[in-house]
Amino acid sequence: MRRTFFFIMAFCLGILYVNAQALRISGRVVDSLEHPIEVFDVRALRADSSMLAGGAFFEGSFEMELPEEAALIKVSSLGYVPAYLSLDLGKREGNVVSIGAIVLDSQPAELSEVVVSARRPLVRFSGDSYVVDIAKTRLENAGTFIDVARRIPGLVVSGNGKISVMGKPRLLINLNGRAVRNVSELQALQSRQIKSVSIDRNPSAAYSADYDAVINISTRDAIQDYVHIAAVNKFSMARKLSNSSSVTLNSRIKSLDLFTDVRFSSNGNLQYDSEEKHVWSDVQELRTSRFSELMVRHNLLDISQTAEYHFRPQTALGLGYRLSVTEQNIEKEQDYSVVSADHQALTTLPVSVHSSMKRTDHNPSLYFTNKGKNSFLGIYADYYGASLKNSQHVSEKAANRNVSQDFTDHYDVFGLKGDFSHRLSFLSYALGVKISCIKDRGTYLSGYEDTPDSRLESRSFATYVNLRKTVGKISFAAGLRYEREHSQSSDNDRVVSDTVYNHLFPYLSIAANGSVKASLSYSRRIYRPTYNQLIVKSVYIDPLSYSIGNPLLKSALVDIVSFSVQKGIFAGTVSYEQYHNKKAQVAVLEERNGTQRVRFTYDNIPHVHRLVLYTMCNYGTGNIRGNTTLMLSSSRMNYEGVAYSTFKDIGLYLKSNLETSLWKGASSMLSAAYRNAQHNDFYYHRASFNFSLYLTQDLFQNRLRISVQAEDIFKTARVNNWVQNMQRARIVMDTNADSRFIGLSLRYTFGRSKAKSQARSSIQEETDRL
Incomplete structure (x- = not known):
């Protein structure tokens, strides 16, 4: 009888604990091309738009606690139009509310309008390469690729536009996977067309052994004529x-x-x-x-x-x-x-x-x-x-x-x-x-x-x-x-x-x-x-x-x-x-x-x-x-x-x-x-x-x-x-x-x-x- 009583008490306490757990919210944040947005903010707001909770997230996904008073979710990122979402608590698994994919439309921002208190690194490592994101950053408005290259650490641009990598004289430049033979092709490439630039100072076996550095330029795809x-x-x-x-x-x-x-x-x-x-x-x-x-x-x-x-x-x-x-x-x-x-x-x-x-x-x-x-x-x-x-x-x-x-x-x-x-x-x-x-x-x-x-x-x-x-x-x-x-x-x-x-x-x-x-x-x-x-x-x-x-x-x-x-x-x-x-x-x-x-x-x-x-x-x-x-x-x-x-x-x-x-x-x-x-x-x-x-x-x-x-x-x-x-x-x-x-x-x-x-x-x- 005593063991039955303790079992019932433990069961009731467990139910109360589950009901007392705070709800959590999760989702994905992408741009208009369905590419994950790397850095963004998610905030839970009251009905009067005052903030209850929030934080910064990375790599296109998030999960955070959802206060009971929350009426709206605001998702924002530098260079994008903020999105406001009303909550649908019906789509949940346990205590996690899933709101699926959130699409943010781009909004070009002038450099003078940007004030950032905590900055993401301009450069991020990926294996032996370091990658610089161009799209949706200040570099998007630089001008041409030559202007972008002048702003990338480790790249040297001469007065006549010749590009080199510090300490690496034998350079291969790829545009969307294929080699660039003439600098005029880079002078014609607009910075708004570029998605990212990666610099590999120790290339893999996929590249010709003649080169000791490789620059890979990835561009954005068009979605209309x-x-x-x-x-x-x-x-x-x-x-x-x-x-x-x-x-x-x-x-x-x-x-x-x-x-x-x-x-x-x-x-x-x-x-x-x-x-x-x-x-x-x-x-x-x-x-x-x-x-x-x-x-x-x-x-x-x-x-x-x-x-x-x-x-x-x-x-x-x-x-x-x-x-x-x-x-x-x-x-x-x-x-x-x-x-x-x-x-x-x-x-x-x-x-x-x-x-x-x-x-x-x-x-x-x-x-x-x-x-x-x-x-x-x-x-x-x-x-x-x-x-x-x-x-x-x-x-x-x-x-x-x-x-x-x-x-x-x-x-x-x-x-x-x-x-x-x-x-x-x-x-x-x-x-x-x-x-x-x-x-x-x-x-x-x-x-x-x-x-x-x-x-x-x-x-x-x-x-x-x-x-x-x-x-x-x-x-x-x-x-x-x-x-x-x-x-x-x-x-x-x-x-x-x-x-x-x-x-x-x-x-x-x-x-x-x-x-x-x-x-x-x-x-x-x-x-x-x-x-x-x-x-x-x-x-x-x-x-x-x-x-x-x-x-x-x-x-x-x-x-x-x-x-x-x-x-x-x-x-x-x-x-x-x-x-x-x-x-x-x-x-x-x-x-x-x-x-x-x-x-x-x-x-x-x-x-x-x-x-x-x-x-x-x-x-x-x-x-x-x-x-x-x-x-x-x-x-x-x-x-x-x-x-x-x-x-x-x-x-x-x-x-x-x-x-x-x-x-x-x-x-x-x-x-x-x-x-x-x-x-x-x-x-x-x-x-x-x-x-x-x-x-x-x-x-x-x-x-x-x-x-x-x-x-x-x-x-x-x-x-x-x-x-x-x-x-x-x-x-x-x-x-x-x-x-x-x-x-x-x-x-x-x-x-x-x-x-x-x-x-x-x-x-x-x-x-x-x-």
């Missing part, structure tokens, strides 16, 4: 005037997407160089000094056209074509002084050089993509053909001697590539295969001392597999890439080299996701020499020096181990890199017919070790935002028994941005970059500081954007100032570059915007080597 036109003109003034104009058309008519981009630019540059050169052997030495004035005029006409037909929303067939015509003229006036071995005699050699280059590129491409719920298939075919004509005419006034070089070159590159990925319930995997063929035919019409014909043919095959598994907050990734290349070079029908390379490139990674994100990874990469570094052709530099390729130059293999961590607004990576057969330029003193000359060529350094610490953070207060990136690096290099750098020699690279609104539609950004004096192979680069200012003003409902760009305001950038110490040579270079300039840009846009995958290339790494 549209026409979007952007007309841009940019004028800049330095020592020479430059101007570029472009018209870009993006449109969608039912299932057909069209992209057209036409641009023309004419850029001028004037710089002054001074050089001291000392080269010696066991029995002789050569000392020269040089002062030169270099004037460059570069003209470019670029036309791109892409048509993409969608059989279904996620299945597309595309056809693209790009034509590029480049002309460049260089005028150089040089004064040489040659010092005799006994330092007594001084000979002056004034020299005038005129160089011209004309290049025509053709690039048709065909591609097919299919995106399933858990899979992706992409097939890409490319042809790239280029015709190049170089002419150089030199007048050695003191010797009354003229030297002429005329060289024609023709490249043919064919490529076929396929990628497939699939996500299973227990595992994700990706497979790929690639076949390419390169033919390079060069002929001297008139040469320097000899007139060789050069040919290079290369056939390559690559395949890869990537696996990824997630267990709780831990994810594991492994990949393996196999590359085979058969390369043959000849000189006047004489085979100089005939080699077959077989390489395996493994990739391993383990990552943890939590309040602190961390990952540890290993990869192997290969840095192949360019074809100009391999081809045996003599190129005149000055009366006493020339350059020539080395057909026996080996590719450099690099093993990289990196550890990355992120906590809040701080993120960082430390990596160790070991190079095998790193490529470097060397100088050799030789004598022909009683005349001393310096021959510049290339050689391999057996082993180089490098340590890199890379860290970034973003910050803000009120309407001021900024980010800072810091990189510390050191290396140890020995060549022929001589130590050229040690781990004690630490290089520092610091880059910082600050941006603020001025008034409605106007903003300004300050950018500063500092690099201390540091070693790089045989080079010792002098310290450099660059301070730049960017101003923008939007008018006519943001259709017209006026931008002012002031680069290197204090003229303190040292882009080409170094000392090159080799075993038997020392060269000191001081360049007064044309780095300071003022630019004015006008951009007018019509209609709605949506990005296209303008770049569809399966042969990016092959054309890089040309």
